[in-house]
Amino acid sequence: MTDLRIGVVGIPGKWSTEALADAVEERTGFRLVIDMGHVTLDLERGTMLYDNIDLCKLDGLIIKKISEIYKPDVLDRMEILRYAQARGVQVFSDPEAIIRLIDRLACTVTLAATGVPIPPTVITEDPEVALETAAEFGTAVFKPLFSTKARGMALIEGDSFRAINQIASFASNNPVMYIQKKLDLSGKDLGLIFLDGEYLGTYARASQGNTWNTTIDSGGKYEPFEPDAELIEMARKAQEPFGLTFTTVDIALTPQGPIVFEVSAFGGYGGAKYACGIDAPGLVADHVIGKIRG
Template sequence: MNQVQLRIGVIGIADGWSTERMLDALEQRTGFRRLIEMQDVAFDFEHGRLVHEGFDLSELDGVVVKKIAKEYSPDALDRVELIRALEGSGVRVFSRPESMYALIDRLSGTVRLRQGGIPMPPTVVTESLDEGEAAVRRLGAVMGKPLYTSKARGMEVMRAEDPELRAKLEQFKAANPVMYLQQLVDIPGRDLGVVFLGGEYLATYARVSRSGSGITSTSQGGKYEAHEPSAEIIELARKAQALYDLDFTCVDVVETADGPKVFEVSAFGGFRGLLEACKLDAAAKYADYAIATIQAARAGGVQ
């Protein structure tokens, strides 16, 4: 493969599977490799420079944001702000920081989806234990979801008939002062990851539950399988991801008796499901896309 003379870094985490795939793909094409972990950067306001281990990141042609933190928290919003400063110096960021903001916490993402008319399972967000209990009793069963999380970490099922419901809500609220309670929907043992690159449909994989828990995340025992979705599902996912203008994303869709519904849109999206289920190297495609985007912008005289 002929190498192009571009320096594109990857914001991610050391030894992260998708991060390493992205680094490998870019290095193969450009001969340049730089992992940027956000805890190691500093922004020098006096000189307007974002520096990583002594390297001025404004010297890069672009950066791909693969993973902004090992665990999501409100601190991640500050990291997005630093990346926005980097973008302001002329570095092309994939995906743009403005596109990532609404997807760092679950509540912001849900507001954007609902305002965009995207069907989702019934959801209640509250700080009140009384309102939370009323919501569970009205909805029958809910999945309590932390606002800042990934791969189903910290999620908990709560059911109206459980005599310990109030105690479970109190325990959940202790860790999650703002409670996000989403109706537990009857699903066919799987949910779908519908993936887009540059707004164009790429492929779909299924996450299949092995435990019958309703949690299909691979971190909770689920497995990946290839899947051919209906045109309806693809168009629903396309509409959902278009609300954010992301370069690469995965839309989590669930098939229900009332039609397909969206759980969430990912700010970053992973590569493993596409590779294992669909034999598709998303890192390679993303690297080609990033290079072509930067080259086209330069040819057109824009960043």
């Protein structure tokens, strides 16, 4: 046990949040799960209150999840956490690093700059360009800039007579259209796990039906997977610019070779546990305590 007071930012009742809070409590004797929807920042008083606890007086904060659903206002929650960091609270991962990942476009731009292979991608606000892109790609995946687990994504056939209406419907909620070519993923994609830049293991998400994505919410199942050194190095290169405490890099194996879809802002504890036998909550808690204690 230590005398450290470390809070866990997440979704109360969710397995990964509670498992991380349990791991912190086992090591410190202190347990606090923080729902950012109930945090009040008072800049004049310099306080950040949650359940009558001033978060600015904690030793550390671990961000497991910032919201159940990604949307632009989660960036404001990250700014609130950035204030706690400015007041001397150690925050894991760095809020500025997470901000660059919550917006899908910001993540993709950084990935493209690293030179790792990504799917053919076009960003436009022009419906005519979007239609031309869908036709060029054959089948295109239209993705909201703020979403997780494939929520809000639209699969559009470029030569379909419905494409114009589908694009108009998507654009009504997503004026900046993020469009990627649908690739043959052979029914699975990979999550390569990193703690503070160190590779830990890999899991696969395998589709269990005729859904076009492999997310667990769509029925995908976790499976173990052994990547080669080249794949691990690709993932390491992808996650390196972000400097996250814990993350997973999503990679798909296509007939044209492996491609990187995204770097996760928070990482997947479930895949680490069920496919790899990795105790992500315990490892993260140990890492954070070690960093705070110096």
